[in-house]
Every structure is written in structure tokens, then in C-alpha cells.
Amino acid sequence: MTEAFLTNPLVIFDLDGTLVDTAPDLMDSLNHTISAVGLEPVTFDDVTYLVGQGVKVMISRAFELRKTHLDDETAAKLFDRFMEHYRAHMPGKSTVYPGTIACLERLAGAGIQLAVCTNKLEELAFPLMDQLGLTSHFQVITGGDSFAVRKPDAGHILGTIERAGGEASKALMIGDSINDILAAKNAGIPSIAVSFGYSHVPAAELEPTLVIDSFDELTPALVEKLFAQS
Template sequence: MSIKTVIFDLDGTLADTSKDLIAAANACFVRLGHGAVLDPVADAATAFRGGRAMLSLGCDRLGLGPEAVDREYPYLLECYGANIDRHTVMYPGAVEAIGRLRAAGYGVGICTNKPAALAETLMTRLGVRDLFASLIGADTLPVRKPDPAPYVAAVERAGGEVARSLLVGDTITDRDTARAAGVPSLLITFGPDGRKVADLSPEGLLDRYDDLDAAVARLIG
């Protein structure tokens, strides 16, 4: 029998990557002669929605068209890759909670819309890559979240089956991915959106990683 599996989003769920992401986006705007356009605190929620979302927000503020987003995106990735763990930290209790899941026999993996190489690098530098049996990034497959295929791959590569799994995330993308895969979603409330994620109607909310074990047991046993 396959194991029960818990799959995690990365940015804004496992780790607070917002400051390093915002810094990379601002490097693009500085290069264009506009200075730092995004705020590392006020714009953190946008950071967790990805590089293109940050560039789009900044370009909108500057009155630049969508072509600027496409043009600057490779430079954003370059800057981010060079400074990927300058400020990034795992959320309190995350490492310990994942260790408890593994000890209890659950499979654990990552499904992220961060490019796979960057995700691998970040998890390795944070010293936690070995905790996860799978890691599926934005470019691992031809599609990305909220298409369910990356989630399914993350579950299967962790040794599980979709029917006995759940997704821990922080955004509507994660909620929609879980819905498309037919599995429960557990959304964290300690990100920039706070308890407003309840409006997305997930099957569960996670206020702190100390409560992860009980939430997982309630949702998938």
C-alpha cells in the first residue's frame, strides 16, 4: 500500500523568501533607472506569486507595458539566483513539523512554481533538501500549478498516491491546484494575507507549524 503524502508549496509556505524575491525585482527597476519600486513588506504577498507578478506590479506603477516584464524576467532570475538565501528563512517550526511527519511514516514533497533549479539550490543552501522525497518546479513538466499534473508528480515521486494526499500552501493557486487534483488543501495563515485565506474555502487553515500533525491527521488520517 502506498504511503500517505503531504506536499508543500515553497515560497510563502515553507520559507519566507519575500525579501530576496523583492530585492531581485527591484534590481531590474534600478537597472532601468527607476530605483526600488517594490516594498519588501507591503508587497510581500505579490512576491509569493512569482517573479512575473512582481515585475508586473512594478511596471504598472511605472507605466511600463508588458513587454518590459518579458524583457526583465531573465535578469530577475539571474539576480535572484545570485542572492537566493541572503534573507530567506524557513518558517518557525516547519523543519521540526516535517521531521515529525516523516517519523510518522508520511511521504513529504514540494510542488512549487519556482524554477526547479532555483528551488533545488535554495533548499540545499537552507540545509533541508534531504527532508523532501520529491521536488517539482515550474519547469519540471510542460505545465505548472494550478494544473494538477505537477502536484500528481510530486505525490508519486514521493511514493504516494493522490487519493491519500494533501497540499499545504498559501495562495489561491495552491487552493485551485488541490481542487483540480481532488485533494484537500491546508492554507497557512501566517503569511502576508493572514486569515484572509479563509475566503478561499480551503479544507483547513494552519496558524502555526506546531499544529500541522493534527491538521494532516484530520484531513487524510
Template sequence: MPCRRRQGQFKHCFKALQKPRHWGKGSVMTRPTIVFDLDGTLADTAPDLYQTVCWLLAMENRPRVTFERMKGLIGDGAGPMIRGSFGDTGGVPEGDGFERLLRMFLAYYAQHLADHSEPFPEALAAILRFRARGAKIAICTNKRYEFAAEQLRIWRIGHLFDAVKGADSFPFRKPDGRHLSETIKAAGGDPGRALMIGDSSADVGAARDAGVPCIAVTFGYGSTPAHELGADLVIEGFGQLDAAARRLGVI
């Protein structure tokens, strides 16, 4: 597994930025809302998810799956990661057997949410730029809310987000567009002036369903290449995000 940056290396992102002009002087509903997926888009969380999958496989006397294989399973929650990894190593238990594995996975992961996971520094810099201009910032993730919120607390960046909504925040989740549109509304934004940024078919599907422009990132975890997801634009790094958002007319 490749080495990961430590938290001290992205603290520079919190230095004061020169404040650019705001987007208009109307109500908050006129301001753009920038929504990020979490795993593989805003943060590099694969190391701890991989550790959890490998622990679970070992507990059941199964061989490991590769890191790259596991990354392709991220995006739809714990269930698909369990089904994919166990399907590759001898079969997936059903019924109570699967529910037992899910409970084990969640209990272990809850204790190892940020052992090696951390935000991408470039993402934090982009968030600060948009916030300085008055934009609303939100997270729409298929991770359970309690896990997402705890990671943000550990990383000390929870204050940067106007709303965080997880897989269990509503009775629907990505790729259902209501997950995205309700997240935007919870942030005090307007789905008609919003942008979704993600790395998977669930992210693009939710954006399409909600009628929200979408940007896909090439460095994420989705099993489908970013250029094949059907997003409006594709970026290779967050340094390209501002120009992409302007091109889509969001800012």
C-alpha cells in the first residue's frame, strides 16, 4: 500500500486566504452550493476501509483481496464491500450470516476511522476558496452519517460544511437524486444553483436524477473510469475545479 500524507502536511491549507469577491448580495439561496462526495473525492479513506476488509476476511479464514480490488468496491457502503470481497474469496453468506459480517465490519471500522485516512490537501484548499466567496459547502455520502461526522471531527474540519448527509440520513441514498437535492436544501442552498463533485456512478447518477451539474474526479475509487461516468466535466485535480465550475455556470 502506498505511503499516505500525514495530517501535519495539510495544515497549511488553513492559512488565511485573500478574500475574493462574493457572488451577489441577495439571499443565501442565490449563492452556489458545492457538494462533495466523501470517500475518494474529498478524502483518501481507502487505507482504513482496506484494513477493515482484510481484518474481516482474516476473522473468517479467508485470503486477502488486493488493495486495488477493494478500492473498486467503495462508494455504495459497507454491504457491497463485504459482498465483493467475500464473493472473491469463497462465497457470500446470506441472511443472518451476512448480517453478522456487517455488524463485525461496522464495529471494527468505527474504531479505525482515521488511522490512516485523511482529507486530500487540495480539496481543503478548494473548499476554503469557495467558502471565502460565500458558497455553501456540503457532503453527500453513502457512508453512514455517524462515521462521516466522526471523521470530520477527528480531522477538525467539520466547521467547513453547512450540511453533511449520509446513507442513513434519509430513506433514500445515491444514486437517488433526492439524497443530493435534500443535502443541498439542508445546507441552505438551491438545487438550481449547485454542483456535485464525485468519483463514482452513484455520484453522477444522483446528480443526473436531481438535475444538478456534476464533475467527476480521476483520482477516486470508482470502478468505472471517470471519463466513462457521464459527468458534465472531468478534472484531474482540485486545482482545475474553479475553472470547471465557471464553465458549468455555477459560479
């Protein structure tokens, strides 16, 4: 119910590994990319190490995994190769996690504002969200290149809150990786870690305010409780 809140709270979602299971496509495009230089394909087990800091970091980490040097010129070429492949196959096998849409509708119905704060580049995040029918649920979507900094820098979250017309004292971050939880801590806001994403350690070890195993658990009452505690 809208009157549950005096000011409009803002719930900020991460994208990859939180709203959308993008790993199969990220891995397909990454393997297509690194095959150009003969690097051995990565596997699904590597996802938690590779994903979280955007495309450039993902490519450089694949080279680290294979103990191979990556020079700047090759990195630039491989970045273009990744972008072309990922864009061409979008939305591919990526799916919205179960219970997500119902959760977004439940929160919005209670007068909660919704935003996305992803390290994915805008030119990938925006069309992917469009194609999965997610865009209209959010007031604001910011990507890894929307500001001069990105998660885990507080500036990414604070910039998202500002664009949404929200207040840090009434904002909550929900994500799957250390970058999300650290960014929330750096911004001084509570956080929820989802246990089903691409974290390299169990969600509880990220030390969020709370861990959830499904969006079915995320209710307006829970959001209100977290603000009351913080």
C-alpha cells in the first residue's frame, strides 16, 4: 500500500546474476572472442571469477586464467569482437530469474521506486532489458559507463539514486556480487545479496544486510524493515 511510506523508498537492482541469468550468453560470446587468439574456452565454473566488472575485465581475466599476456591492441580488438557477437545474439539464452516480475510489481504497487545499477555497458544493458521486457519497470537504469566510476565505487549507486530523485537514507541495493555489496557499503546504504547469482563466495560471506534465495522473499514489508534497522 502506498501509504506505508512517508517518502518514496528506492530499491536498486544489479542486472547480471540478479535480475537476469546472462551467464550462458556471456560465456558463449567470451569463448567466441578468445577463440580468435587460440585461447582455450572458459567453462561455466569460471563465471564467478570472470563476471562482475564488465566486458574488458572479463576478457583480461580470461587471459589471466590461461596465464597468457594480453597487450592493449589485442584487448581493443577482442573488446570489439565481444561486443559485436553479444549484441548480435541478444537476448540469446538469457532469462529473467523466477519471481522477478511479480516482485517488481509488488514493490511498485507499494509505492517503491525501482532502479537498475549494472556494471554492464549501457549499449548492452539497455537493449537486453528492452528485449526481455524489463525496461518499463524501472525509473532509472545506469550502466558501467554512465558515470566516471562504477561499482564498487559509491559514486555509481549515489549517481543512480540522484537520477531517480531518491535519497540515500531511503535506498537499498540488491545484487549478487562483492561489487554490489561493497558499493552499497561505500554508499552507506543497506544491501541484500541474492544467493543464486555469480558470486565467487557464498552470498553470506559478502556480508550484506540480508541474503535472500528467491525474489519471492522480497516484499514491501521486508524493504521497510531494512530501512527501520539501518
